[in-house]
Amino acid sequence: MKEKVIAVVGPTAVGKTSLSVEIAKYFDGEIISGDSMQIYQGMDIGTAKITKEEQQSIKHYMLDIISPEQSFSVADFQQMVQKHINEISNVGKLPIIAGGTGLYIQAALYNYQFVDNKRDDFFQKKLEQEVELKGADHLYQRLKQVDPMQAQKIHPNNIRRVIRSLEVFERTGMSMSEHHANQSLTSPYEPILIGLEMDRELLYNRINYRVDQMMENGLLEEVSHLYNQGLENSQAMQAIGYKEFIPYLKGEQSIERSIELLKRNSRRYAKRQYTWFKNKMDVMWYTISPNDKNKKFSTILKDLAGMINHK
Structure with missing residues (x-):
């Protein structure tokens, strides 16, 4: 039981x-x-x-x-x-x-x-550099394009979660929202x-x-x-x-x-x-x-x- x-x-x-x-x-x-x-x-x-x-x-x-x-x-x-x-x-x-x-x-x-928890350090560092050059909102706007539902759940300054969501999309071809829905x-x-x-x-x-x-x-x-x-x-x-x-x-x-x-x-x-x-x-x-x-x-x-x- x-x-x-x-x-x-x-x-x-x-x-x-x-x-x-x-x-x-x-x-x-x-x-x-x-x-x-x-x-x-x-x-x-x-x-x-x-x-x-x-x-x-x-x-x-x-x-x-x-x-x-x-x-x-x-x-x-x-x-x-x-x-x-x-x-x-x-x-x-x-x-x-x-x-x-x-x-x-x-x-x-x-x-x-959960999506494979292994992180892509190279991709992560690349996006962190983008944040330094162009600001957090630049990355957040990209997330809104590929996964608007997930973007609604994340504060624009929560860079860690924004990067993670973009990384999942980059590695799997599916958005985080699609993974959750499946x-x-x-x-x-x-x-x-x-x-x-x-x-x-x-x-x-x-x-x-x-x-x-x-x-x-x-x-x-x-x-x-x-x-x-x-x-x-x-x-x-x-x-x-x-x-x-x-x-x-x-x-x-x-x-x-x-x-x-x-x-x-x-x-x-x-x-x-x-x-x-x-x-x-x-x-x-x-x-x-x-x-x-x-x-x-x-x-x-x-x-x-x-x-x-x-x-």
Whole structure:
């Protein structure tokens, strides 16, 4: 029999973290973060990383595993998460993935095949030289021509990902988007996907409030520390919650504008997350609101009990 794995998915700020802890307590489980940015040390506030207190003594994986100057791919994530799923199952506990990075969770739960990970160093250096001579936007415009769908997912300053996408097209003749579309997804597990959704206006208000709380908790100091370490162009600093403050730190825009952009980008990201999970994965959705959260969590736990105990 395949091992059961629970995944709690949905947009940012909807309540995935607290639900995953309740599931772990109820079913004797352990939690794997499914967030592509919570892997980084020293990036706690901007990624809304679960605190030790919030963990309630539940063992968590995939938090603080690498430093912000290091790169980390979806393939790396898949390999590590699948290893943790097996470890948790082998000690008789229930693996629970909690997070909102759709491609990463899909890769971990299914036999997602990645383009050959071997890099073409010559091609990479050639494109890096082009960036130095003509700027990052020149390369980004080229990506928009060969793979407009992938270009939409990548920030123009994320040179590493732009180069990688162009390299895949150069080596295989297929765009990264075509490779993703051709996946035949089967799972080595029996995944049960629980999705949380919320009225859009309510969710957007929660996102705006969360950003205000992050600022009170020291987000600007966290970003400044990373920026002062020379990490402006690192993969980690392209994340929402960090990239918005770089122009402020350079004296190019006001702090108010940076906060406004963070709220806007977070709301847009929530919409993209929701669309991804609706379109790409077989999720059981539960609509929650701050007023009925506990009641809805109880319903989810009862529903899960039936599915987990079903042979």
